[in-house]
Amino acid sequence: MIFRNETTISLRTEKEAKTWFKTMLFWSFSIFFYSIVISGRILALIVEIKINKEKFMREVFPMPERQQINKSKKRVDARAKVTGKAKFGADLKFHNMLYGKVVRSNYPHARIKSINTDEAEAHPEVAVVMTAEDIPHNLFGVIIENQQVLAEDRVLYIGDGVAMLAADSREAAREAAELIEVEYEELPGVFGVEEARRPDAPVVMPGEENNQVIHHPLRKGDVEQGMAQADVVLERQYTTQFVEHAYLEPEAVTVIPEERNTLVTVYGSVQNPNATRDALATVLDCDLSNVRIIQDNMGGSFGGKDENISSMACRAALMALQTGRPVQLVNTREESIIESYKRHPYTMKYRIGARENGELVAMEIEAAADSGAYACQTPFVTWRSVVQATGPYEVPHVKTDTYGFYTNSPYTGAMRGYGSPPVIFAQESMMDELAWELGISPEEIRRKNMFANNSRTASNQKLDNHEVSLAEVMDKALEAIDYQEKYRRYSQPQPGDIKRGIGFAISYRGVSLGAEAIDAAGAIVSVQKDGSIIVYSGLAENGQGLKTIFSQIAAEELGVSLDRITHMETDTSISPESGSTVASRSTLMGGSAVKNAAENIKTVIKEFVAEEYDYQGEIVYRDDALFTSEGSKLVDFPELAASAFHSGVFLSSYGWYKAPGISWDEETGQGRPYFTYVYGCQAAEVEVDTGTGEVRVLNMAAAHDVGKAINPANVRGQIYGGTVMALGHALMEDLGFSEGYIRHTNFDEYLIPTIKDAPDNVEAIIVENPDPAGPYGAKSIGEPAMELGGAAINNALSQATGRRLRDLPLNLERVLLGRNLSREG
Amino acid sequence: MSKVKVAFTLNDQEISLLVQPGERLLDTIRDRLNLTGTKEGCGVGECGACTVMLDGQAVNSCLVLTAQVDGREVRTVEGLGGEEEVDKLQQAFIDHQAVQCGFCTPGMLMSARALLNDTSSPTREDIKTALDGNLCRCTGYKQIVEAVEAAAEAEGAD
Amino acid sequence: MTEDIKFFQTDNLEAALELLVESSGVIKPVAGGTDLMVKIREDRELLQQFAGILDITNISELQGIAQEQDFVRIGALVTHREIIESELLQEKYPALVDAARAIGSTPIRNRATIGGNVCNAAACADTLGPLVAFEAEVVLASQAGERVVPVADLVEEPYQTIIRQDELLRHFRLPLPAEGTFSSFQKIGRRQAAAITRISLVLAARVSQGKVEHIKIVPGSAIPVPEPLTALEKRIKGQKIGEIDSRELSALAGEEMVKITGERWSTPYKKPALTTLVRRALVELKEVAENE
Structure with a gap:
C-alpha cells in the first residue's frame, strides 16, 4: 500500500x-x-x-x-x-557562503505599488536581490497552499517578506536591505475574528469569497432538548491571546546549491524536515529526491519551526541557486517574533446545561480561532479543539461549531498543545463556574461527569480499548498537592491583601494525529x-x-x-x-x-x-x-x-x-477521531496580591498517564517544562498587539517565565497504564503537560480572589481591576 | 579604518586581535574565534544564551564591546572542564537531565559556574538569583536547579 | 558596525576629560554598556552620531564606595553587584541596595553601573528613586572643574539629563542618614526577575520621639522624572506616628501622581497600585517605629 x-x-x-x-x-x-x-x-x-x-x-x-x-x-x-x-543552525559556516536578509512589510495590510532594488543591487558586496517577480512558484502550504514565499501584490501581515538579498557579510546584507525602497498603498485591515466574520468585512485571502478558513461542526443528541432538561444553564465567553513559541534559538537555515547529487541541501533548525522538503519541491518545482534536508540540533521548537522555516529555506534556496553559492539566513529575535506564526487566539462562547446534582445534560460551544494571514495549520488545529472542547465529560447533548478566520494579523499555526490549551482554559474554568453556581465542589462536579472505561465521548467514541485513568490521575495530583485541605483552608475568609487559592483541571487528549x-x-x-x-x-x-x-x-x-x-x-x-x-x-x-x-x-x-x-x-x-x-x-x-x-x-x-x-464524519463530528487517549490532571496553588495584582504560582502537581515511561527523567522534564510554559501563557505572555502591529518584539517586552517565576515546586507524577497501541505500552507527554496549567492557575486564582477572570493573560491589570488596559484605550 | 588592538585571555589562552570599535564580544568569540558554543538568543541581554565569564563574573557577551576586554580574562563554555573531561557542573547537568534542546545550556553553565566559583554552598535562592538572567523554554528550570545543587555538593566534597 | 568611529580607553581622568573637549565630535563614554549596546542595536544610525567611544571603566577616580566625613561616596562605575554586596550601603541605605537587587538579572547587575543607570535616566531607572530619597548629589567633572548637583535636579525629562557633553559623572555623594532612619523599596513588575519596573516606591523616614521628623516618598515609573511626592510628605511630616492613617494618606499619593501626570492609559492601574505601595510603606514604618 x-x-x-x-x-x-x-x-x-x-x-x-x-x-x-x-x-x-x-x-x-x-x-x-x-x-x-x-x-x-x-x-x-x-x-x-x-x-x-x-x-x-x-x-x-x-x-x-x-x-x-x-x-x-x-x-x-x-x-x-x-x-x-x-552545532545549531547558526553555528555552521561554509566556504564562499552568503548571508541573506529579508525586507518585510511595514504594514499589516497594503498593496505593493513598487519595489526599487537598484541601490541594493549596486552595493559592492551584494550577490543577489530577489522579489516575488523572480519566483515562478511562489505559494506553498501544508494543508492549503496559500502562503507566499515573498509577497506578490499585497502584504497580508506585518511580517510578510517583500524582497530578499544575499551578500558577502551579515553587515553588508543588513546595510543593503535598508537600500531597498518599497512603496505601499495602505489598505484597511481586518483584525480579530469578530471583524473577520462580518459579512461586509474585506476579504483577506486573494481568491476567497469570505474570511472563513474552516468550520468544523459537531452534533450529538439534541442540544435544545438537553438544555430544557437542565436546572441551570450557564453562558460564558472566554478569550485567549496570541502566544509566541519563544524557542531560545532564533530560526536558522543554510542552503547549499547542487551539493553532491541534489539540487539543494538544507541544513538548519527544521522541525519537520519532510514538510520543508515538500515546500522546497513545490517552490523549486523539482522532485522530492532532489531536495535534501539535514536537521541540525534544534534550539527548541514547540511546533514553531515548521512553515516559517519552510519559507526561509525556500528563500535561501532560491538565492543559492541564483548565485551558485551557499546562503545562510538567520533571524534576529525581532525578525523571528515579527515573522513567525503564533498560537491561535480563541474566542469561545460556552453554554452549559446541568441538573441540580451537577450532572451535565447539554453543552453548546462556539469557538473561533484567529488564523491570521494564512491558513497554515488552522484546519487541523481547530479540529483538535473540536474533540477536546467538551472536556473529558459525558454529555448526552452536544452542539459545537469551531471556526478559523483569516485576518491581517500574523498567521497562526502549530504550538505545543495545538488546539487544546484555549478550549481547556475555557472548559475547565467553566466547570468551576458551574460548580460554584450549583454550590458543589470543583472535585465533585468532575467526578460526577468525567469519563471512565467504556464512556462515550462527544464524538460518540466508546473508550474501551485502553484504561481510562482520569480518576487515578486526579486522585494522585490532588493528593500530591494536598488539595482537599488547602481547598478547605483557602475557602475561609483570608485577612490582608495576600490571598491564596488552589485549583485544578483535567483533560483527555487524543494521541498522535487522529x-x-x-x-x-x-x-x-x-x-x-x-x-x-x-x-x-x-x-x-x-x-x-x-x-x-x-x-x-x-x-x-x-x-x-x-x-x-x-x-x-x-x-x-x-x-x-x-x-x-x-x-x-x-x-x-x-x-x-x-x-x-x-x-x-x-x-x-x-x-x-x-x-x-x-x-x-x-x-x-x-x-x-x-x-x-x-x-x-x-x-x-x-x-x-x-x-x-x-x-x-x-x-x-x-x-x-x-x-x-x-x-x-465531518458533518456531525461523530466517529472515532483518535485510536487512543492520554489523561492528565494538573493542580496549582497560587498566591495573589490583591493590592497590586501580582500572582505567584507557589506549587503545582501534575499527574499524567503516559502509558509507560520509557525514560522517567525525560517524562518529568516534559512535565516541568510544560507546566512553566503554561504558566507563561496564563500570567504574562503578551505580544502587545494593536491593529496588526506587534509592539513586543524581543524578550525585554515579550516576557516568558524566568527561573524565579517557576513554581517553588512542581510535583511530576507519572501514571502508567500501558496501552496496547504503544511500544511497551508508552503513549505521550509533550503536549499533555502543557495544556492544563492555564485553567488550573485560573481556577486557583478565582478561589483566591472570589472573582472569575475569563481572558488571558491574567496580568497585573486584569487581576487588580478585572479588565485589561491598553495604550490604544 | 580605526581598528582596535585587543589582547585578552580566552579559556586560558592569550589572544591578540584587531577588532572594530563597535564589535560585540559575542561576535568576536563566534565569528572570529569560531567558538560557537556561546549562543545568541536575543541580542539585548535578556535571554542569557550568550553568557560568558569576564574576570570570573557572568556577563552577557552581546552587551560587551570586545575593545573593552583588553587585558581581561574571558571564559566560554569551551573553557569548562579539560580536553577530554567535563567538569562536575557539566556532569551534573548530564546526570540530572538538565539539558533538553541545549541552546540555553552553555549560558546556564557559565552563570552557574560563576556562582559556584564564588560560593561553595549556595542556597536554592542563591542559585535562582544567579540564573535569573538565563531563560529556558524547555525544562521549567527544575532539573537545572537540581543539577547546580548536586554540582555544589560534589565540588564541596573535594 | 561603522568603521569611522574611534575607540578610546584611558585610566586617567584628566586625559578622559581632555578628550571630551578636544575631540571634533561627540565622544560617548561607556562603562558597563548594558544600555548603550541595546540602543545601538535598535538604532544603528546612533553610532554614526559619535566620533568615538570612550571606555571609562579603568578610571580609578570613578570607582569604589567609601565613607567620608558626613557622606558616602559611590563612584559612577560602581556596579549594581557592588552595591548589593556593600555592607556599608546595606547598613546605611537599604532601599538603594534593594533597588539594585531588583534591577535586571545577575549578568546585567554584574556589568551595569549606578552612573550608567542615572545617566540613562529612564523613567523606570530603579536607582534614581532611592538616590533622590536619600538626597544624594552628583559630582560632575569637567576640565572647567567640578560642579555638584542634587540628583533630584539632574533629570530634565526621561532619557535627558543636564550633564554636558564635556562632563563625566564622577561620583555620588549620599549624606549620612541620621541615626534611626528607615528606608524601604518596593517594586511591581510583570514577572519575578528581569522585569521592567511597572511601578516602584521608595520611602525614607525618621521617627523621633513618636513624631515623623523626616520623610521622603519617591515613586518610580509613575511620574516622568524622579521627584518626591511633596504634598504627601508635607501631610505626614510632623505627625505623630501612632496617628498616621496609612489608608487615607496613601490614597493621596495616587491623587498626587495623577496631578503630575494627568490621566493616562495606565492610570487606572498605577493609581491604586501606587496607593497600595504607599500604604504598605507607611504600615511598615509604623511597625518599625513602634517596635523601637
Whole structure:
C-alpha cells in the first residue's frame, strides 16, 4: 500500500480540504474494520482489563527484566550540549557562503505599488536581490497552499517578506536591505475574528469569497432538548491571546546549491524536515529526491519551526541557486517574533446545561480561532479543539461549531498543545463556574461527569480499548498537592491583601494525529560489523529527547548498552518519511517503528543463530550478548555482528508502524477521531496580591498517564517544562498587539517565565497504564503537560480572589481591576 | 579604518586581535574565534544564551564591546572542564537531565559556574538569583536547579 | 558596525576629560554598556552620531564606595553587584541596595553601573528613586572643574539629563542618614526577575520621639522624572506616628501622581497600585517605629 503523508497533500480551498477529509474518512473506516478483524485477540485481552489488570499486563506485555525501558538513562546528546560542541543552525559556516536578509512589510495590510532594488543591487558586496517577480512558484502550504514565499501584490501581515538579498557579510546584507525602497498603498485591515466574520468585512485571502478558513461542526443528541432538561444553564465567553513559541534559538537555515547529487541541501533548525522538503519541491518545482534536508540540533521548537522555516529555506534556496553559492539566513529575535506564526487566539462562547446534582445534560460551544494571514495549520488545529472542547465529560447533548478566520494579523499555526490549551482554559474554568453556581465542589462536579472505561465521548467514541485513568490521575495530583485541605483552608475568609487559592483541571487528549491525516512512521536500525548500531528516524529530535528514547528502544530490543547506539540526525534522503514530529507522536509512532526494525533484525538473527550456533529456542538479548532462555550465553553481540557480516547476513532493517484505525464524519463530528487517549490532571496553588495584582504560582502537581515511561527523567522534564510554559501563557505572555502591529518584539517586552517565576515546586507524577497501541505500552507527554496549567492557575486564582477572570493573560491589570488596559484605550 | 588592538585571555589562552570599535564580544568569540558554543538568543541581554565569564563574573557577551576586554580574562563554555573531561557542573547537568534542546545550556553553565566559583554552598535562592538572567523554554528550570545543587555538593566534597 | 568611529580607553581622568573637549565630535563614554549596546542595536544610525567611544571603566577616580566625613561616596562605575554586596550601603541605605537587587538579572547587575543607570535616566531607572530619597548629589567633572548637583535636579525629562557633553559623572555623594532612619523599596513588575519596573516606591523616614521628623516618598515609573511626592510628605511630616492613617494618606499619593501626570492609559492601574505601595510603606514604618 502506498502511504501518503499529510504533508504531501496541498489543498487550495476549504472545499478541497473537505473533499480530502472525506477521502480520509473512507480510508479510516477501511483501516478501522480491518484492524477489528486482526486484533480480535487483543480485544479479547482488553476485556480482561476489568477482570485482572495484572494478568492482562503480563500477557500483553511480558516484562522480562528491562535493561533500558523505564529507566532514567542520560540523554544521548547531553555531552555534546554541555561542552558547546553541539552545532545549531547558526553555528555552521561554509566556504564562499552568503548571508541573506529579508525586507518585510511595514504594514499589516497594503498593496505593493513598487519595489526599487537598484541601490541594493549596486552595493559592492551584494550577490543577489530577489522579489516575488523572480519566483515562478511562489505559494506553498501544508494543508492549503496559500502562503507566499515573498509577497506578490499585497502584504497580508506585518511580517510578510517583500524582497530578499544575499551578500558577502551579515553587515553588508543588513546595510543593503535598508537600500531597498518599497512603496505601499495602505489598505484597511481586518483584525480579530469578530471583524473577520462580518459579512461586509474585506476579504483577506486573494481568491476567497469570505474570511472563513474552516468550520468544523459537531452534533450529538439534541442540544435544545438537553438544555430544557437542565436546572441551570450557564453562558460564558472566554478569550485567549496570541502566544509566541519563544524557542531560545532564533530560526536558522543554510542552503547549499547542487551539493553532491541534489539540487539543494538544507541544513538548519527544521522541525519537520519532510514538510520543508515538500515546500522546497513545490517552490523549486523539482522532485522530492532532489531536495535534501539535514536537521541540525534544534534550539527548541514547540511546533514553531515548521512553515516559517519552510519559507526561509525556500528563500535561501532560491538565492543559492541564483548565485551558485551557499546562503545562510538567520533571524534576529525581532525578525523571528515579527515573522513567525503564533498560537491561535480563541474566542469561545460556552453554554452549559446541568441538573441540580451537577450532572451535565447539554453543552453548546462556539469557538473561533484567529488564523491570521494564512491558513497554515488552522484546519487541523481547530479540529483538535473540536474533540477536546467538551472536556473529558459525558454529555448526552452536544452542539459545537469551531471556526478559523483569516485576518491581517500574523498567521497562526502549530504550538505545543495545538488546539487544546484555549478550549481547556475555557472548559475547565467553566466547570468551576458551574460548580460554584450549583454550590458543589470543583472535585465533585468532575467526578460526577468525567469519563471512565467504556464512556462515550462527544464524538460518540466508546473508550474501551485502553484504561481510562482520569480518576487515578486526579486522585494522585490532588493528593500530591494536598488539595482537599488547602481547598478547605483557602475557602475561609483570608485577612490582608495576600490571598491564596488552589485549583485544578483535567483533560483527555487524543494521541498522535487522529483524523488529521494518515498516521505512520518509519525508522532504520543498522547493525555494523563491530556491533555498533546506527539509527535513523523519520521523526526528528527537537530537543524533547527523541534520540534518547529511540536509542533506548533499539538498545533494549538488541540487548546492548546505550553507548553502542549512534542516533543520526534526520536526513530526508535516508530517513523514511514519517510525517511531522508533532502531536506528541514520537514515542508511540516512531518508537514503535524503531522497535519494529529491531524486531526484524532479531528475526534474521534467530535464523542465523539456529544455523551458526545450533540453537533454536527463544533468544534473550541482554548485557551486550545473546543468551539462551535458560540463561547460558550464546555469543557476545559484537562477535555476532562480525560473524553475521562475514557470513553475508544483513543486519539492518527498516521499521514501520501504522497507527490503528480511526474515523470521522465531518458533518456531525461523530466517529472515532483518535485510536487512543492520554489523561492528565494538573493542580496549582497560587498566591495573589490583591493590592497590586501580582500572582505567584507557589506549587503545582501534575499527574499524567503516559502509558509507560520509557525514560522517567525525560517524562518529568516534559512535565516541568510544560507546566512553566503554561504558566507563561496564563500570567504574562503578551505580544502587545494593536491593529496588526506587534509592539513586543524581543524578550525585554515579550516576557516568558524566568527561573524565579517557576513554581517553588512542581510535583511530576507519572501514571502508567500501558496501552496496547504503544511500544511497551508508552503513549505521550509533550503536549499533555502543557495544556492544563492555564485553567488550573485560573481556577486557583478565582478561589483566591472570589472573582472569575475569563481572558488571558491574567496580568497585573486584569487581576487588580478585572479588565485589561491598553495604550490604544 | 580605526581598528582596535585587543589582547585578552580566552579559556586560558592569550589572544591578540584587531577588532572594530563597535564589535560585540559575542561576535568576536563566534565569528572570529569560531567558538560557537556561546549562543545568541536575543541580542539585548535578556535571554542569557550568550553568557560568558569576564574576570570570573557572568556577563552577557552581546552587551560587551570586545575593545573593552583588553587585558581581561574571558571564559566560554569551551573553557569548562579539560580536553577530554567535563567538569562536575557539566556532569551534573548530564546526570540530572538538565539539558533538553541545549541552546540555553552553555549560558546556564557559565552563570552557574560563576556562582559556584564564588560560593561553595549556595542556597536554592542563591542559585535562582544567579540564573535569573538565563531563560529556558524547555525544562521549567527544575532539573537545572537540581543539577547546580548536586554540582555544589560534589565540588564541596573535594 | 561603522568603521569611522574611534575607540578610546584611558585610566586617567584628566586625559578622559581632555578628550571630551578636544575631540571634533561627540565622544560617548561607556562603562558597563548594558544600555548603550541595546540602543545601538535598535538604532544603528546612533553610532554614526559619535566620533568615538570612550571606555571609562579603568578610571580609578570613578570607582569604589567609601565613607567620608558626613557622606558616602559611590563612584559612577560602581556596579549594581557592588552595591548589593556593600555592607556599608546595606547598613546605611537599604532601599538603594534593594533597588539594585531588583534591577535586571545577575549578568546585567554584574556589568551595569549606578552612573550608567542615572545617566540613562529612564523613567523606570530603579536607582534614581532611592538616590533622590536619600538626597544624594552628583559630582560632575569637567576640565572647567567640578560642579555638584542634587540628583533630584539632574533629570530634565526621561532619557535627558543636564550633564554636558564635556562632563563625566564622577561620583555620588549620599549624606549620612541620621541615626534611626528607615528606608524601604518596593517594586511591581510583570514577572519575578528581569522585569521592567511597572511601578516602584521608595520611602525614607525618621521617627523621633513618636513624631515623623523626616520623610521622603519617591515613586518610580509613575511620574516622568524622579521627584518626591511633596504634598504627601508635607501631610505626614510632623505627625505623630501612632496617628498616621496609612489608608487615607496613601490614597493621596495616587491623587498626587495623577496631578503630575494627568490621566493616562495606565492610570487606572498605577493609581491604586501606587496607593497600595504607599500604604504598605507607611504600615511598615509604623511597625518599625513602634517596635523601637
